[in-house]
Amino acid sequence: MATSSGSVVRSAIPARSVPRQSFWLRLKLFLSKNGTYMLMALPGVALIFIFAYAPMPGIVIAFKDLKFNLGVWGSPWVGLNNFGYLVATPLTGRVLFNTLFMNALFIVTGTAGAIGVALLMNEVHGHFRSRVYQSAMFFPNFISVVVVSYFVFAFLSTDAGLVNNILKSSAMEPVQWYSSPEYWPVILVTVNLWKGVGVGSIIYLATIVSINPEFYEAARIDGANKLDQIRFITLPLLVPVITILTLLAIGRIFYADFGLFFIVTRDTPALYPTTDVIDTFVFRALRQLGDIGMAAAAGLAQSVIGFILVIISNMVVRKVDPEKSLF
Amino acid sequence: MAQQTVVMNQRSASSYRAGAFLGRFTVNAVLIVISLICLVPVLLVLSASFSTEAAISQFGYTLLPMRFSTAAYEYILAQPQRILNAYMVTSVVTVTGTICGLTVMALLAFSLSRQRFALRRPLSFYVFFTLLFNGGLIPFYLFVTQTLHLKDNALVLILPYLVSVWNVLLLRTSFQSLPEELLDAARIDGASEWRIFFQIAIPMSTPVLATVALFTMLSYWNDWWMSLLFINNKNLYSIQFLLYNIMQGLEAMNATPEIAARFKGELPTLTVRMAMAFFAIGPVAFAYLFLQKYFIRGITIGSLK
Numbered sequence: 001m002a003t004s005s006g007s008v009v010r011s012a013i014p015a016r017s018v019p020r021q022s023f024w025l026r027l028k029l030f031l032s033k034n035g036t037y038m039l040m041a042l043p044g045v046a047l048i049f050i051f052a053y054a055p056m057p058g059i060v061i062a063f064k065d066l067k068f069n070l071g072v073w074g075s076p077w078v079g080l081n082n083f084g085y086l087v088a089t090p091l092t093g094r095v096l097f098n099t100l101f102m103n104a105l106f107i108v109t110g111t112a113g114a115i116g117v118a119l120l121m122n123e124v125h126g127h128f129r130s131r132v133y134q135s136a137m138f139f140p141n142f143i144s145v146v147v148v149s150y151f152v153f154a155f156l157s158t159d160a161g162l163v164n165n166i167l168k169s170s171a172m173e174p175v176q177w178y179s180s181p182e183y184w185p186v187i188l189v190t191v192n193l194w195k196g197v198g199v200g201s202i203i204y205l206a207t208i209v210s211i212n213p214e215f216y217e218a219a220r221i222d223g224a225n226k227l228d229q230i231r232f233i234t235l236p237l238l239v240p241v242i243t244i245l246t247l248l249a250i251g252r253i254f255y256a257d258f259g260l261f262f263i264v265t266r267d268t269p270a271l272y273p274t275t276d277v278i279d280t281f282v283f284r285a286l287r288q289l290g291d292i293g294m295a296a297a298a299g300l301a302q303s304v305i306g307f308i309l310v311i312i313s314n315m316v317v318r319k320v321d322p323e324k325s326l327f
Numbered sequence: 328m329a330q331q332t333v334v335m336n337q338r339s340a341s342s343y344r345a346g347a348f349l350g351r352f353t354v355n356a357v358l359i360v361i362s363l364i365c366l367v368p369v370l371l372v373l374s375a376s377f378s379t380e381a382a383i384s385q386f387g388y389t390l391l392p393m394r395f396s397t398a399a400y401e402y403i404l405a406q407p408q409r410i411l412n413a414y415m416v417t418s419v420v421t422v423t424g425t426i427c428g429l430t431v432m433a434l435l436a437f438s439l440s441r442q443r444f445a446l447r448r449p450l451s452f453y454v455f456f457t458l459l460f461n462g463g464l465i466p467f468y469l470f471v472t473q474t475l476h477l478k479d480n481a482l483v484l485i486l487p488y489l490v491s492v493w494n495v496l497l498l499r500t501s502f503q504s505l506p507e508e509l510l511d512a513a514r515i516d517g518a519s520e521w522r523i524f525f526q527i528a529i530p531m532s533t534p535v536l537a538t539v540a541l542f543t544m545l546s547y548w549n550d551w552w553m554s555l556l557f558i559n560n561k562n563l564y565s566i567q568f569l570l571y572n573i574m575q576g577l578e579a580m581n582a583t584p585e586i587a588a589r590f591k592g593e594l595p596t597l598t599v600r601m602a603m604a605f606f607a608i609g610p611v612a613f614a615y616l617f618l619q620k621y622f623i624r625g626i627t628i629g630s631l632k
Contacts, residue, residue, distance in 0.1 A: 034445050036520040037438040041450055044435030047490045050475075051467075052457040058466025072469055117361065123354040135619055136362035138626055139369075142611055144549035146567045149574055150604040151368035154375060160387035160597060162371060194365065199626055226350060263551070266574060282464050292465060299463030307460045 059303075062296040082297035089294070091281065099277040102261075103253045105185060106192050107246060113193050114200030115238065119230060121201060122208045137198025145259030152191060152264055179270040188275070191264055192257070207241050208234055244317050251313030254278065254306045278302050369608065376400070376602035380595040388601075399598035403606070410606060412562060413569040420484045420565065421547040428489040428543045433536065435490065436498035437524050440505075458492050468556060479560045484553050488546060494539045497628060501535040502528055538625035541618065548611065566607050573603055 021029070031038075062082055064075045086092055117137065124130045140148075155162045156177035164174035177183060215233050224232065256277035265275045278298060285295030367390070375388045382393040403410060438444055439451050461467075477483040505528055513523050529536065554568035564572070615622060 030445065033443070037441060037444040038446065040434040040520070040524070041438040041446075043431045044490050044495070045450065045453065047431065047486065048454060048457060048492075051487045051490075052461060054474075055466040055470035056462040058469050059462050061465065061469070071473065117358075120354050120358050120361075123351065124358065125351075129355070133358045133362050134623060135615075136365045138623060139612075139615060140365050141626065142545060142549075142615060142622065143608065144551065144567050146549075146551050146571045146574070147604055147607055148368075150372060150570070150601065153574065154368065154371045154388045154601065157388070160383055162388050162390075165387040165389070197361075198365065202627055258552070263571065279464075286465060286468055296463070296465040299465050303460060303463045310459050 059296070059300055061293060062300040064293060066292045066296075078293070082291075082293040083301070085291065085294045086297050086301070091276070092298075094273065095276050095278055095281045095298075098274060099256050099279075100253060102185060102188065102275075102277065103249075103256065105189050106257075107249045107253075109189050109193055110196055110200055110249075111242060111246065113197040115204050115235075115242070117197055117201035118204035118208055119234065121205050122234075123226075134198065137201070139198075140195045141199045143195075145263045148191060148195065148259075149264045149266060152187070153266070156187070178266065178268050181271045181274040184265065184271055184274045188260060188264065192260060203241060203245070204238060207238055211237050240321060243320055247313040247317050247320075251310040252306065254302050254309065256280070258283065369612070372601045372604050372608070376598055376605050378598055380598055383597045396598075399595045399602035402595050402599055403602055409564075409569065410566075410603070413564050413566040414606075416481070416484075416563055417548060417565045417567070420481065420550075421544055424485045424488060424547045425540055425543045427485070428491070429536065429540050431489050432491065432495050432539065432543075433498055433529065434524070436495045437502050437528055439495070440499045440502035442507075454492060454495060471557060478557050479563060480557075481563055483557045484550070484563075484565065485547075487553060488543075488550070491543065491546070494543065497535060497539060498532070501532045505531060534624070535628070537621055538628065541621050542625050545611070570603055570607050573600060 058072055061072055061075065063077060063079060064072070065078045065081075066072065067075045070076075121130060121133065124133065143151075153161070156164075158164060158174065158176050158178065161177070163177070167174050175183070177187070211234065216229055219229050219233060256279045258279040261275050261277050262280045262283065265271045267280075282295045282299050282302075285291055285298075370390055371388055374390055374392045375383060376399050377395055377397065378389070378392040379394040379396040379398065382389075382396075386393050435454070439447055439454065441447065444450075471483060471487075472478045475483075477486075510523055510527060513527060518526070549567060550565065551567040551571050554563075554565050555571070558564065558568065
């Protein structure tokens, strides 16, 4: 078995020292201990490699002028030109603003909505009722965004939409929703709340339930009513959770929910002023055979800034509560 | 786990004072309204799909059908090839993806949950790092189309979703809580790790496995993203992607002359759209009614990590 690896067994020092095994022997030992686990992990590891790691070197096209006939590797290098174009495009500012602004809106409204629902659910004392409410409020979470776009269309279609019907029947002017970008931040916030508020409330509800009931009893004895109790006990005790979830959300603030901005808006160009975000911008660049190099540059900037933000937010989260950090 | 108690929240039955009735009434009223808002869009779509075309063009979409009609469904079922084909694609993808995905993820999670596995830490990093950083859409797109050549291939609807890192995380946590003494006892009796996995780890983790299976199924059923990126061939349209194309007006509701004749010039288009949407929600809503326990548990463990 001992082979070429050149391990010298010093026979001069006998019994005490374990002879250094050859490389192959150690490998064999390692495999006999870990081989089964490695085999078990293999399919998953391979799939992750193919779909997450293997594409990564393709990032270089952010520094190239992509010619499809030459392929990714044959295309000429252009240094930082793509980033230059990106900075020079007036669209960049708009896209960046929309991404950050809409995500900030989602964070604020989503948190407020989830806490509100959690506070309400906490006051429901019938098992059956709370089950029914939760079933209803979780339901939107399981609906695909394509179907959500049908819902939104049923409400907002210019001729037949429910909202315009109501406007007309109360003698108001109907609105061309799909060509009025100014309304879309509100519409998208509504859709986002509708979809996420039930699920978002769970973590807050879990925290509220775990608050020591003696706090509330003491407060009641001191004459605090329900709202006082919420204000002076529940909300302050929710602050750590709010902080952590907000930090984690800020870590992902450069990533937009593509489905919401692309499918729900039906990719309507008239709405781009308020709904075009980094992810839809990159997708369009890819699809409409626009400037792939620039899109890749935008994507790379998003990945890198996103990565740094996630790391920072996690470091802060770990300071606040080590158990809640992702790593 | 304490999730059940978390969900139903029975804080000690403390006494509530006068005025509490009004408070409780308000709380329930608000929650009923929110619950209804969550369900109303389904009603709107359902109502539209059961309306006559004329009623929709006259009154618009309403919460209850102004004039009841099943024309939209008759119209769709008169030429069912397209929707049947889409159902077929979605079902095959969902079933294959769920079975394979669950197997791959459970095996991976099991190996990552074993303390004695020497590569546990580096492999965990390798798996979870993908949550933090990815190459972005363009490199992914180019790799799949240019290197893997999976454009217009049904595999592209399945393979990228087989391993969901969040689900691996859930499964790993569950496997970590298996009592090590039990596994050691099995080892002493000569059981291999494979046998331990299949005969101890899997049966003891069925609740989490059921949850992960359900969410994997849903993610396949609801997926349109891979189709949007890689599918042009109409025979490979999934139900969601078909729906997307109809909404975008890319897919017209063509009728063969015989069918057009049957509907005598009143081709339902507004209502048919909504009926199609109902075909996509139907199975999910149906499953939701019966498997609610698993849905809610999945969401609860998911968000409480």
